[in-house]
Amino acid sequence: MKIYILLISFVSLFLFSCSTHENVQIFIATEDLQLGTNRFSVAFADTNGLVNEESLEVSFSGAGGYPKFKKELIFVPFPDYYDAGLNNGLYTEIIEFEKSGEWKISLGDGDASFSVKEISESLRVGDRAPASNNLTIDDTSIENLSTGTPLNDSFYKNKVSELLKVNELFIVSFMSPAFCIDPTCGPQIDTLYELGDKYRSLPIVHIETYLNPVELKNDFDKKKINPVIREWGVDEGQWLYVVSKSGMIIAKFQGYASLEQIEEYIN
Template sequence: MNRVGFLLNSTEGIVTVPSVEVSSSYVGREGSAGEMKERVKATFHQWPVGTRGLYTAWLTFDKVGRWALDIEVREPGGGVARTDISFLVGEIPLAPAVGSLAPKSESKTLADVKGFEELTTGSLHDPDLYMVKIAVAVTSGKPSVITFASPAFCANAVCGPQVDVLQELKNKYRERAHFIHVDFYDNPEEVQGDLSRARISSTVLEWKLPSIEWSFVIDGQGRVAARFEAFATLEELEAELLRVL
């Protein structure tokens, strides 16, 4: 199962109806007729700040090639508005797949640096999120929640305050799991105001992350139990963490 997230805009602004219908089709090659696979509801998740939110649905993509999603929005007057998106599904997932062993990364901690400015581009400096290396956490027998994000450079439409959510989740379950933040950039102290100097974190490269914001729930055996590209709400992360506690 894959979590698919998307924003919807209309001429009146951001669409925030509670749910929309999503149909997935396997297209295969450009120009061929789509083979419908699933029809599910995508639920709107309000973000903790501002007015934005994200629709998410869980879908299965069991073939390599081009897929399409047809999205239907019920309008107040009874009509239906439609839009669609298409994308390629590769043979091998770029980021660690659900069920795979999490990479045993020697991620940086507070013990490795002079201060928080070498660990995060953000202003939230919670030492609990930088105490344990990923390699230690995923072999400890306890579940872990790992967030990769660069708070100061959260600029795209599906990027949100993920480290704040990680801290909130940590405050609820700190004795039962590990909670780790890894900045997307290896040199946060050098990139503030000058992204041209950025070096991507070696941990990000080891995890082969194709975009700037990801969160993973790792079970007690060190395997990926759930993964979230772009912003994930507290409710989404908590639900997956509870499955492995």
Template sequence: MSYKKFFSIFLFCIGITTLAIFCNEHVDPFSNEYPIKSPITQEGYQIVLATTDLGIGENRFAFIVLSDKGFINRDYIVVTFYATANHIHESKNTAQFMYWDDLNRGSFVANEIFPYPGKWDFKVDFVDNKKDISINGTFTVNKKTVAPDKGDKAPTEKSKTLDDVVSFQELSTGNVIDLELYRHSINEAIKSGKPTVVTFSSPAFCRDETCGPQVKVLQKLSTRLNPSMNFIHVEIYNNPVELQNDSKSGLYSEAFKKWGLPSSQWTFIINCIGEISHRYQGFVSSEELYKTLRFYITEEGIKNHCLAT
């Protein structure tokens, strides 16, 4: 075979492969393992890490602790972080337990600063049944997060609203649809000059232990804080009606793809000038969200985040 013929076939194959990737909307964007699970200890304990998209700087670090009897609930748990690459770094923190609203389960949350990229180890220590328990796990810190980070401009993609559909069922895979969460698209909300809370999720298709009833949390906070801020739910699938009948037919929505999210459930707070101020991978309780949102409805919060517009 001549070099020119071989090279032509090579380019043709690359073109076909590329076309298939871009045309096939069924390709799963979640290329990395999610969630990250630690090995199960001899006593039957395991950590499920909800926050895997971590970058240099301050991060929300959220995880679930499981035993052979179910979820571990404690007010606080001690977590220690160790850099494992070319840096010597050890940091001990306290992770607070956050109940998942009406569910008898929850996750532990700590805010931690990671100064270096690369592989990290962590150890969780607590007491259960009068025994000292330690669980070890690993995770990766990237130089830059995959999903939009704090301080980034929020992508101004149009999300599906009531004006774009014939039936409410086209807006979400959930059973209960709060119309207020679909009044505005993301780009409209950003231009409104109000803070905006955006949740990306598919209620009927929670994939893992870190996924929870996020839309119900959004409904609760929307009732409490509207009209001071915008609340938007973005269904991650573009065809929720078809998906209910065929779970393999899901096509990801344009807004979800535009934001480039590496897992299926995210919540973002966007300030009045269109910047992301907080982000939450996995489920976030109404208690944890409200601790941040209440700042935006105070005089100081309005002055710092809204008057600039």
């Protein structure tokens, strides 16, 4: 009986230690949050490195500790096309924030603060997509359209303004592959290539953050912001929108969007 009790105690202690996160660091990927419904993305690290469990239960609390609620976040792995076996990724979930102001997310002994605005600065789900006159390969050479290599010509053949006229569902991706301030740009490019291969008739438009990619490779201080990103209200990070046939934004991702997440809106 004593051995049985000791065994149960050991198993309980083992399970508890496996589920406990210590020295937690929290990295919030979505910063442009607004009152109401948001797609929230975040990464965690603890004493064992980056956390990549299938799901995590975390706590959210508003200013003054109210409102306070728990939420299960689902792990979204980055694509591993080079078989590195790193299993890196983000946790994401749809979160409803019922008041603006300062909020806090907590896991284990770690927490991080973030702000929720009354209205986000970037275009929102339900907004009409602007008729952007983005540059294409018909306007200039492909080297002037992206800092990234290799380049996929199909990402640079469509103007947003023209796609809106033909009532076609499409994707718009904003980022600067070589100078992205978001560490998930690399995985996102791989996912866009996979998406393009799987859905060859789906228009995917990549809009480079900067107007002068060639010049930037020698001197980043000479960067010129692409005015198109201002039309969408996005910053120099990574953003992805899905636009419906009627021209309405039906999905918005700040940071990494997986193939499966995007497919929810295009199928």
